[in-house]
Amino acid sequence: MDMKTLKKLGREHFGSACRLCANCDGKVCAGEIPGAGGVASGASFKNNFEDLAKVQLRLRIVHEVHKPDCSFDLWGHKLAMPILAAPIGGIQFNWNNYINESEYCKHVIAGCKMAGAMGMTGDGKMPEIYGEGIEAIVESGGFGIPTIKPRPNELIIEKAAIAEKAGAVAVAVDVDAAALINITSSGQPVGPKSFNELVELKKNINLPLIIKGVMDPEDALAIAEAGIDGIVVSNHGGRVLDHTPGTAAVLPAIAKALEGKNMTIFVDGGIRTGFDVIKMLALGADAVLVGRPVTQAAVGGAEGVACLMNHLKSQMEAGMIMTGSQTLADITDRVIYKG
Ligand SMILES: Cc1cc2nc3c(=O)[nH]c(=O)nc-3n(C[C@H](O)[C@H](O)[C@H](O)COP(=O)(O)O)c2cc1C
Numbered sequence: 001m002d003m004k005t006l007k008k009l010g011r012e013h014f015g016s017a018c019r020l021c022a023n024c025d026g027k028v029c030a031g032e033i034p035g036a037g038g039v040a041s042g043a044s045f046k047n048n049f050e051d052l053a054k055v056q057l058r059l060r061i062v063h064e065v066h067k068p069d070c071s072f073d074l075w076g077h078k079l080a081m082p083i084l085a086a087p088i089g090g091i092q093f094n095w096n097n098y099i100n101e102s103e104y105c106k107h108v109i110a111g112c113k114m115a116g117a118m119g120m121t122g123d124g125k126m127p128e129i130y131g132e133g134i135e136a137i138v139e140s141g142g143f144g145i146p147t148i149k150p151r152p153n154e155l156i157i158e159k160a161a162i163a164e165k166a167g168a169v170a171v172a173v174d175v176d177a178a179a180l181i182n183i184t185s186s187g188q189p190v191g192p193k194s195f196n197e198l199v200e201l202k203k204n205i206n207l208p209l210i211i212k213g214v215m216d217p218e219d220a221l222a223i224a225e226a227g228i229d230g231i232v233v234s235n236h237g238g239r240v241l242d243h244t245p246g247t248a249a250v251l252p253a254i255a256k257a258l259e260g261k262n263m264t265i266f267v268d269g270g271i272r273t274g275f276d277v278i279k280m281l282a283l284g285a286d287a288v289l290v291g292r293p294v295t296q297a298a299v300g301g302a303e304g305v306a307c308l309m310n311h312l313k314s315q316m317e318a319g320m321i322m323t324g325s326q327t328l329a330d331i332t333d334r335v336i337y338k339g
Contacts, residue, residue, distance in 0.1 A: 019098035038238030048270030051246025068320035080116025089122025093295025111305025142167025176213020255284025274315025
């Protein structure tokens with residue numbers, strides 16, 4: 001399996017749902033939901049790509065980094081790279097029926113495990129979607145992180161207990177799906193969380209808890225104050241609110257606000273290469289999530305997903321050599337070109 005074969009398979013299966021553009025920047029699919037696009041004008045998806053593209057790296061050659069180490073410790077789980085597959089719910093109706101939810105979750109979780117990355121699974125308008133993610137996680141011996149929609153707290157706590165029983169590494173809640181059309185139109189109650197509701201979640205969930213969809217330092221601080229273990233800086237791939245900045249633009253201020261707090265910072269949005277991963281770490285993230293490229297790679301099954309993750313890792317290693325970074329700790333804003 002190689003990246004070229006994956007593209008070829010994708011072209012045979014995705015139809016107009018995803019045109020496999022060279023950049024995957026949200027331009028061609030703008031407004032296509034269901035589909036691969038960002039909401040309305042698609043600006044938030046496009047900004048993810050463009051704000052990250054604006055960050056430039058400092059190319060360094062006088063140093064001693066020959067074999068960089070990009071391994072990452074995620075709450076006691078040693079990963080070969082700081083890369084996770086983002087949760088994707090509703091792949092079947094968003095991606096031209098090329099795959100069903102259950103197969104997708106299995107490919108993502110198993111493929112990530114094969115490569116030494118980690119897979120996350122989603123939730124959606126059909127409650128079975130969450131269960132299919134859990135099944136894949138159980139099959140892999142607990143090597144994954146399920147994500148729950150921002151449902152009423154008692155339901156989230158119930159679903160988190162299922163994740164714990166499955167042996168999951170952590171559990172996430174994508175609070176930025178508070179007004180997601182797919183969910184609200186199916187009559188399922190979702191909504192934002194108050195500070196007290198976050199405290200209640202933390203108190204009643206035994207796994208590390210991640211809040212996904214943070215775009216503002218004030219939210220990040222409140223979430224830290226509530227004792228939450230991780231955040232994903234994310235605008236849901238530009239699918240929930242038109243005209244937000246890209247995540248690369250807001251990440252530095254969020255990371256600064258969280259300095260000294262016990263919080264793992266993940267980020268997603270427009271990350272397409274291992275070089276992009278380096279940029280996001282330099283801007284303040286501990287690890288990244290990759291969304292649409294995984295939906296495309298899963299056309300090659302678990303091996304396709306593993307192929308993508310290995311590809312990102314090898315680009316990352318090349319980028320670490322070219323920025324003089326031996327370990328992830330060396331990837332600071334030192335590697336960003338400031339003119
Ligand atoms: C088709 C589709 C379905 C998604 N489903 C979920 C979901 O169920 N839960 C969630 O937290 N995020 C979901 N997301 C958002 C992704 O997890 C992630 O934040 C986003 O795709 C990252 O941007 P990227 O695709 O540009 O890498 C979905 C995104 C897409 C494109």
